[in-house]
Amino acid sequence: MSTLLEVRDLSVRFGQTTAVDGISFDLEKGASLGIVGESGSGKSVTCRALMRLLPPAAKISGSALYDGADLLQMPLPQLNQIRGKRIAMIFQSPASHLDPLMRIGDQVAETLRKHTQMRGQEIRDEVLRLLDVVRIPDPARWARAYPHQLSGGMKQRAMIAGALACQPDLLLADEPTTALDATVQKSVLDLLAQLRREQNLSMIFVSHDLGAVARVCDDLLVMRRSKLMESGPVSRVIDAPQHDYTRKLIASHPDRLTLRPVAEASTGAPLIEGQGLRIRYGGRSLADLIAGREGGFVAVQNADLAVRPGETVGIVGESGSGKSTLARSLVGLVKPQRGTVCFDGTPADPTGKGRVAYLREVQLIYQHPYEALSPRMTVARAIAEPLRRHRLCPPREVKDKVADLMEQVGIPTKLADRYPGQLSGGECQRVAIARALAFDPKVLIADEVTSALDVTLQAQVMDLLLKLQKDRGLTMIFISHDLGVIRRLCNSVIVMRQGQIVESGPTGAVFDNPREAYTRQLIDAIPHLHAGAA
Amino acid sequence: MFVIGVALVLIWGLIAAAAPLLATHDPYAIDFAAILKAPGAEHWFGTDNVGRDTYSRVVYGARLALYIGLLGVVAPLVIGMTIGLVAGYFGGWVDTVAMRLVDITVPFPFFVLVLSIVAVLGPGIENYFIALALVGWVGYARLARAEALVLRQSEFVLAARTMGFSHGYILLRHVLPNSLSPIVVYLMTDVTLVILFGAALGFLGMGVSPPAAEWGVMIAEGQTYISTAWWISFFPGLAMVLIGVGFALIGDGLARMLRIER
Numbered sequence: 001m002s003t004l005l006e007v008r009d010l011s012v013r014f015g016q017t018t019a020v021d022g023i024s025f026d027l028e029k030g031a032s033l034g035i036v037g038e039s040g041s042g043k044s045v046t047c048r049a050l051m052r053l054l055p056p057a058a059k060i061s062g063s064a065l066y067d068g069a070d071l072l073q074m075p076l077p078q079l080n081q082i083r084g085k086r087i088a089m090i091f092q093s094p095a096s097h098l099d100p101l102m103r104i105g106d107q108v109a110e111t112l113r114k115h116t117q118m119r120g121q122e123i124r125d126e127v128l129r130l131l132d133v134v135r136i137p138d139p140a141r142w143a144r145a146y147p148h149q150l151s152g153g154m155k156q157r158a159m160i161a162g163a164l165a166c167q168p169d170l171l172l173a174d175e176p177t178t179a180l181d182a183t184v185q186k187s188v189l190d191l192l193a194q195l196r197r198e199q200n201l202s203m204i205f206v207s208h209d210l211g212a213v214a215r216v217c218d219d220l221l222v223m224r225r226s227k228l229m230e231s232g233p234v235s236r237v238i239d240a241p242q243h244d245y246t247r248k249l250i251a252s253h254p255d256r257l258t259l260r261p262v263a264e265a266s267t268g269a270p271l272i273e274g275q276g277l278r279i280r281y282g283g284r285s286l287a288d289l290i291a292g293r294e295g296g297f298v299a300v301q302n303a304d305l306a307v308r309p310g311e312t313v314g315i316v317g318e319s320g321s322g323k324s325t326l327a328r329s330l331v332g333l334v335k336p337q338r339g340t341v342c343f344d345g346t347p348a349d350p351t352g353k354g355r356v357a358y359l360r361e362v363q364l365i366y367q368h369p370y371e372a373l374s375p376r377m378t379v380a381r382a383i384a385e386p387l388r389r390h391r392l393c394p395p396r397e398v399k400d401k402v403a404d405l406m407e408q409v410g411i412p413t414k415l416a417d418r419y420p421g422q423l424s425g426g427e428c429q430r431v432a433i434a435r436a437l438a439f440d441p442k443v444l445i446a447d448e449v450t451s452a453l454d455v456t457l458q459a460q461v462m463d464l465l466l467k468l469q470k471d472r473g474l475t476m477i478f479i480s481h482d483l484g485v486i487r488r489l490c491n492s493v494i495v496m497r498q499g500q501i502v503e504s505g506p507t508g509a510v511f512d513n514p515r516e517a518y519t520r521q522l523i524d525a526i527p528h529l530h531a532g533a534a
Numbered sequence: 535m536f537v538i539g540v541a542l543v544l545i546w547g548l549i550a551a552a553a554p555l556l557a558t559h560d561p562y563a564i565d566f567a568a569i570l571k572a573p574g575a576e577h578w579f580g581t582d583n584v585g586r587d588t589y590s591r592v593v594y595g596a597r598l599a600l601y602i603g604l605l606g607v608v609a610p611l612v613i614g615m616t617i618g619l620v621a622g623y624f625g626g627w628v629d630t631v632a633m634r635l636v637d638i639t640v641p642f643p644f645f646v647l648v649l650s651i652v653a654v655l656g657p658g659i660e661n662y663f664i665a666l667a668l669v670g671w672v673g674y675a676r677l678a679r680a681e682a683l684v685l686r687q688s689e690f691v692l693a694a695r696t697m698g699f700s701h702g703y704i705l706l707r708h709v710l711p712n713s714l715s716p717i718v719v720y721l722m723t724d725v726t727l728v729i730l731f732g733a734a735l736g737f738l739g740m741g742v743s744p745p746a747a748e749w750g751v752m753i754a755e756g757q758t759y760i761s762t763a764w765w766i767s768f769f770p771g772l773a774m775v776l777i778g779v780g781f782a783l784i785g786d787g788l789a790r791m792l793r794i795e796r
Binding site: 328331332333355356359360363364366367368371372373374375376385386389390432435439 | 688689690692693694695696697698699703707708711712
């Protein structure tokens with residue numbers, strides 16, 4: 001095997017900040033290399049530097065020899081002969097890299113027309129072949145479709161088809177599966193692994209997800225704070241990590257995480273219940289009235305759930321399955337069209353009169369740590385707000401109470417006067433949790449709280465939630481698309497699909513013996529930490 | 535640039551505050567011995583057709599200009615923000631009604647509308663303020679509504695609702711502060727606009743009435759002598775440009791600063 005790409009001392013600086021600090025690696029022909037790191041570690045910048053896609057403000061030094069020629073030094077016309085033709089790149093959000101006004105087939109054909117001698121019918125045939133290679137069913141039909149008509153996974157496949165059009169030697173994939181649902185993620189990863197074998201493609205795969213990288217790659221680079229921490233074959237790095245940070249990264253993966261044990265499932269009467277909930281958005285417009293139809297869109301259909309005191313129930317499903325809508329109906333953000341919510345055995349009305357009293361018992365934590373806090377309120381004021389507004393404690397004690405809450409969720413007191421913009425994602429999420437705890441609620445609903453966080457932070461937040469549950473005897477509803485996380489946190493699990501609950505039961509039973517094929521699919525899609533899983 | 539803008543506006547503020555100290559003559563004193571005098575040591579900016587000192591009148595004019603500019607935007611700002619935030623946050627029929635009102639106002643050129651209202655109500659600065667309140671709120675309402683539409687779906691507003699806070703409180707403490715940035719920028723350009731239109735009304739004889747030391751009025755008075763005594767109209771014009779550029783630069787600077795903060 002010969003070396004295809006030889007990177008030496010690659011550094012990228014933006015003004016005073018160093019984004020990539022002296023990275024060196026080799027890529028053999030036909031090999032695949034994964035670059036893993038948390039957000040801000042410089043992994044994407046490395047990838048983009050190789051393609052010279054960084055803004056002019058970036059100062060790049062070092063060398064990247066591709067087949068003997070330095071990608072970082074060569075003149076632009078020569079580089080353009082290589083970009084797209086011999087090195088292709090796919091991005092995280094296919095939606096923003098496909099032209100919305102161009103049919104899928106034409107977008108793939110564009111590259112062919114630019115970089116090959118093919119013309120006319122030849123191009124049309126090649127486009128259909130490529131769409132078939134990336135497993136888009138009925139290529140002739142989808143080639144005529146526009147990007148908005150495709151699902152996220154299909155778009156990513158179309159983008160891969162475009163990248164493969166010129167039969168490149170090297171594919172750079174920058175977080176290609178991060179924006180996708182677990183099952184779609186798995187199918188795209190399988191596709192990449194297969195393409196690698198069949199087309200003898202070399203690949204650099206950038207991801208924050210060690211499990212995804214392990215599925216596709218042979219070798220691994222671990223980056224942190226713009227430096228290379230560790231490199232080696234995937235199996236070696238995972239089984240015998242050399243560096244402390246790598247060890248931490250691996251230990252944070254839901255597969256390996258050592259968490260305190262989940263509280264025993266209790267047998268008492270349900271604390272919070274939803275019975276026959278049906279939630280619809282929109283509809284009842286004039287046009288709907290005239291047409292005599294219901295209109296709108298049914299987000300949740302006949303959902304029943306019951307959560308016993310001290311228990312944690314997980315709700316899992318792909319995006320659009322209605323799991324967040326269901327949670328929001330429990331805190332009165334949406335009014336169910338039919339069905340009732342019961343708290344402590346009595347019907348509650350989260351949107352009506354008893355709302356304020358009810359919400360003291362049931363609190364919701366949101367997904368995006370930065371968005372859930374008002375950007376113009378300091379940490380201390382955000383946590384104090386419910387205390388003051390609802391007079392949850394005498395005004396004199398607010399300050400002590402805030403400090404106490406901050407300590408419980410592990411925020412250093414020196415951060416009290418910071419604004420959310422000055423905190424990390426994990427810290428913001430802790431503040432949001434502290435604010436919810438200010439109510440001293442009995443039920444805590446966590447809506448995808450770990451999804452936007454890096455693995456190590458995700459592990460810390462999961463641990464925090466378990467600790468709080470144990471200390472305070474909280475009842476929790478934990479919503480996630482990540483079954484790996486659900487399995488580690490929940491006593492029982494509810495699987496949702498297209499607005500309906502398709503399966504529910506104790507976590508162990510559902511995972512070991514899923515009744516539904518769909519649940520099985522979700523379970524199979526959990527990224528596991530062992531090399532060459534695909 | 536922002537600093538230049540702030541400096542310009544500050545200087546005008548000082549001039550307005552210290553007008554009696556800075557003025558060399560009484561701005562209203564008629565002096566038939568010094569009619570249409572060119573700028574010189576005695577009269578720095580010259581004198582007009584009844585011998586009033588142009589420099590002193592420009593200095594006193596700063597008071598009127600700032601008074602009109604700063605007071606004229608208050609009513610549109612308050613009315614516009616209230617309507618816009620409420621419409622955007624609650625949506626539904628409130629929004630429909632408010633936006634149809636906006637639609638009625640938008641097709642007419644702003645100045646034409648203000649002018650016709652003043653024409654109906656009669657000349658005078660109070661009527662100008664009333665006209666501004668009736669028409670000027672539209673710009674603020676549209677901006678505030680756009681911000682509120684986005685904010686009402688943001689997680690921190692949802693979080694405030696799940697914390698059981700009332701809509702009024704959420705609007706005041708969460709939506710309002712976070713919607714301010716584009717509105718403040720617009721406010722700065724609006725101040726300029728209100729000063730200019732105020733002067734334009736003075737020029738047309740429908741705003742502040744003569745013999746007041748108001749820049750628009752002064753320009754109108756100098757109009758007849760523009761070929762022989764250019765200074766009567768030139769200096770108030772220059773003053774208007776300088777104050778306008780000052781507010782505009784502040785607006786630009788704020789826009790840039792607030793964008794980075796986001």
